[in-house]
């Protein structure tokens with residue numbers, strides 16, 4: 001099914017909403033990079049350029065960012081210097097830089113970004129930043145849309161269908177759900193799992209109130225083996241996306257490092273955000289901001305975990321849970337994290353200070369009968385029953401020096417039924433950022 005051909009009905013007004021300077025034919029420029037280095041340094045290399053018919057990215061606020069992320073990509077017109085498009089992201093490479101292995105060896109990681117194809121010669125700049133928002137690696141390269149070596153891909157897209165359609169790809173945020181480790185005979189099982197994910201997403205605020213701004217599609221992608229790789233058990237399988245548990249030797253961390261493979265398989269369908277469902281009952285997964293969510297579909301907590309991980313990959317939300325015995329410094333006390341749902345109090349005014357009700361003590365003490373802080377199996381309770389928004393110490397894996405806005409949240413435990421008010425507001429801002437022009441440039 002070609003969504004590109006479906007667009008004959010688009011009104012002129014809609015077509016004109018694309019920012020000036022990008023391709024009037026609406027094509028996607030897919031740029032493949034290699035990020036490499038070690039714990040001390042990072043380098044960025046350009047691999048190659050691809051062009052795909054259609055553009056499923058946003059059509060508003062093209063020059064703005066809603067969150068800083070750990071890196072950014074920016075496209076400017078080579079002749080005028082005008083900004084055409086910006087986006088922010090996080091990467092597995094930067095997570096790896098904090099591992100013991102990165103102190104011993106150089107490694108490289110694939111990264112793939114989707115940009116609107118420029119109408120004329122443009123400059124693309126990629127930069128990686130540290131916890132202090134200082135640029136630690138950058139690469140600038142020119143893109144000539146007439147370059148004959150920009151490979152035209154996506155001309156034979158895989159089969160796909162809508163699971164939820166809020167509108168056209170031009171109007172909506174396009175999320176694709178991708179099967180990993182499902183054989184050709186397990187397609188129906190995948191669609192059943194994907195439906196659970198969609199229902200769970202739209203049972204959370206603000207997604208349920210704003211579901212007309214989303215399209216969710218499921219793609220057909222068969223794997224040879226009906227299971228994903230579990231290295232600690234010596235199990236290596238052949239799957240569509242080559243995912244594996246034990247990423248960076250962390251048992252539950254299920255990821256794919258094959259981002260080119262992932263995007264190659266999706267080329268030609270209208271997508272921007274990615275949810276990968278793995279056909280296994282082993283607990284695990286991960287979500288990387290503006291890269292992908294990957295989670296296991298047959299674990300008892302699947303419906304909650306997939307939304308938690310989407311909170312990372314779509315919303316740039318941080319984990320609000322922590323460990324009482326965690327001494328590693330994931331967040332520096334002298335700089336404010338960019339994630340909207342944690343604060344180190346360096347710049348709390350930029351976070352949720354404005355929605356703490358009058359009379360609530362800050363820092364806010366935990367309720368006397370507070371259950372354990374970890375992601376566990378507490379009895380479910382309504383968010384409305386929780387203590388008010390405040391300043392609760394503990395979050396981002398650290399029990400001290402990092403604060404969260406609510407006692408419990410989808411980003412805190414699997415048992416909490418919804419996102420906390422802080423996360424809800426941030427997600428709503430991002431959904432609006434993708435789907436409506438900002439009224440002013442001042443946004444919290």
Ligand SMILES: [Zn+2]
Pocket residue numbers: 320341406408409410411412419420421422423424
């Ligand atoms: Zn939250």
